[in-house]
Amino acid sequence: MQSGIQLLRAYVETPKLNPWVNRLVLLLNTRSVRFFGIASALALMALAACAPAPRVSETNDPFETQNRKMHEINKKIDKAVLKPLSGAYGTVAGGPMSQGVGNFSSNLSLPGMILNDILQLNLPDAFSNLARFSLNSTFGIAGIFDVATPNNLPEASTNFGETLHVWGVAEGSFIELPFYGASTGRDAVGLVVDFIIDPVNYVLPTPERYIGTASHLASKVGDRGRYSDLVESVLYESEDSYAQSRLLYLQSRRRALYGELSDDDLEDPYAE
Amino acid sequence: MPNNKALTRRSALTLAAAAGFVTLLPLKATALTNKQAADLIDNVVADINKIINSGKSESSMYRDFEALFAKYGDVPIIARSSLGVAWRSASASQQQRYVAAFRGYMAQKYGKRFREFIGGKIVVTGARKVSSGYLVGSVAHLKGSAPFSVEWQVSDKSGQVKMFNLYIEGISLLATERTEITAMLDKRRGDLNKLIADLEKMG
Numbered sequence: 001m002q003s004g005i006q007l008l009r010a011y012v013e014t015p016k017l018n019p020w021v022n023r024l025v026l027l028l029n030t031r032s033v034r035f036f037g038i039a040s041a042l043a044l045m046a047l048a049a050c051a052p053a054p055r056v057s058e059t060n061d062p063f064e065t066q067n068r069k070m071h072e073i074n075k076k077i078d079k080a081v082l083k084p085l086s087g088a089y090g091t092v093a094g095g096p097m098s099q100g101v102g103n104f105s106s107n108l109s110l111p112g113m114i115l116n117d118i119l120q121l122n123l124p125d126a127f128s129n130l131a132r133f134s135l136n137s138t139f140g141i142a143g144i145f146d147v148a149t150p151n152n153l154p155e156a157s158t159n160f161g162e163t164l165h166v167w168g169v170a171e172g173s174f175i176e177l178p179f180y181g182a183s184t185g186r187d188a189v190g191l192v193v194d195f196i197i198d199p200v201n202y203v204l205p206t207p208e209r210y211i212g213t214a215s216h217l218a219s220k221v222g223d224r225g226r227y228s229d230l231v232e233s234v235l236y237e238s239e240d241s242y243a244q245s246r247l248l249y250l251q252s253r254r255r256a257l258y259g260e261l262s263d264d265d266l267e268d269p270y271a272e
Numbered sequence: 273m274p275n276n277k278a279l280t281r282r283s284a285l286t287l288a289a290a291a292g293f294v295t296l297l298p299l300k301a302t303a304l305t306n307k308q309a310a311d312l313i314d315n316v317v318a319d320i321n322k323i324i325n326s327g328k329s330e331s332s333m334y335r336d337f338e339a340l341f342a343k344y345g346d347v348p349i350i351a352r353s354s355l356g357v358a359w360r361s362a363s364a365s366q367q368q369r370y371v372a373a374f375r376g377y378m379a380q381k382y383g384k385r386f387r388e389f390i391g392g393k394i395v396v397t398g399a400r401k402v403s404s405g406y407l408v409g410s411v412a413h414l415k416g417s418a419p420f421s422v423e424w425q426v427s428d429k430s431g432q433v434k435m436f437n438l439y440i441e442g443i444s445l446l447a448t449e450r451t452e453i454t455a456m457l458d459k460r461r462g463d464l465n466k467l468i469a470d471l472e473k474m475g
Contacts (some may be wrong), residue, residue: 240455255442268404
């Protein structure tokens with residue numbers, strides 16, 4: 001270790017390299033770079049200092065009437081398009097292929113997740129998602145196979161909705177989005193921002209980038225097939241599918257964001 | 273985001289499956305350590321696998337699940353909570369019939385889902401004191417799905433230590449059933465006798 005540092009010092013101090021080191025120091029001292037450095041350090045400190053949004057456990061649904069209408073439209077889309085499509089897709093693509101498309105699609109969503117991890121200053125998740133992306137993109141043949149999960153690198157799922165939560169933005173009201181279904185004001189904004197900031201869109205040239213979008217859509221159709229029992233039971237067998245899907249979305253989303261259940265989330269039927 | 277969505281679906285799928293577990297946990301006061309609770313859940317899973325692999329007819333499997341549900345869970349409090357405010361205005365005999373009908377409905381509804389547990393396992397990760405009793409954390413590893421969190425609410429306020437709720441990735445079984453049952457009651461214009469009769473038919 002000691003000799004390594006000495007070697008490095010000797011290397012840096014060789015006359016040949018000195019001009020470069022000097023130039024670098026000079027560059028770092030120019031006013032604009034200094035300003036940029038200070039500004040980004042302040043921005044990071046501000047992010048680190050802001051507290052996540054306060055916990056909520058109630059249902060905030062002021063647009064219920066409109067949301068219910070959208071829910072009925074989404075159910076019709078499911079019945080007319082998604083359900084038959086997923087059946088056909090299941091027949092054509094079968095289990096393993098549909099799994100491969102799902103893996104490919106979720107691998108392509110990792111760069112966006114890593115970006116969000118960084119925006120949340122969640123470096124452990126950023127590193128584990130980066131390791132997962134590297135492993136699956138290479139050994140997993142462009143992400144078709146998930147070799148990372150068995151090696152203790154499961155996906156640390158995140159999105160810009162969570163970033164907004166970490167930054168202190170409140171959940172907002174419940175909203176039923178067209179096609180997508182249950183969401184909240186905050187998560188709906190997150191969806192749009194995630195689409196815009198997705199690094200894959202900026203790295204891949206135009207025709208290739210659509211492969212990502214296409215695989216996301218195919219993956220959704222595959223999910224509809226794989227979870228058909230559940231989707232059927234929530235959408236078509238429960239007495240009030242709107243209230244049921246709202247409850248599922250809000251409770252699982254809050255549990256994921258808050259990390260644990262608190263006394264406010266827990267039922268106490270004995271106290272009633 | 274597709275992953276979140278998938279997780280929600282998967283959790284809910286398993287909520288349905290695990291709900292049958294709700295009350296399969298014979299927890300005594302001394303059982304609230306990781307080791308003992310884990311052993312108990314292992315026993316429960318073994319019991320369930322025995323039923324699933326018994327080769328019995330579906331209707332007799334449901335009866336076995338109903339017996340497990342009644343033995344380890346505080347069924348009266350779960351039933352009461354699922355009815356919401358309507359419980360208070362019900363007569364004593366209605367309450368009694370409702371609890372019995374609800375028990376059969378639960379066994380029928382969730383018994384179907386138990387096949388998904390074949391080859392799976394649940395690992396208890398810890399227990400902590402909460403204002404409503406104890407919350408026992410666990411992770412479910414089922415075939416073909418990523419591990420997910422199952423948290424069990426346990427109390428001795430009934431006089432015995434019993435399970436009264438569970439949360440799959442945060443989704444509460446009591447809240448899910450309250451949403452379902454109150455919607456059923458609304459659809460029957462608040463006619464509790466009609467609801468009880470229909471639940472009896474379903475169970």
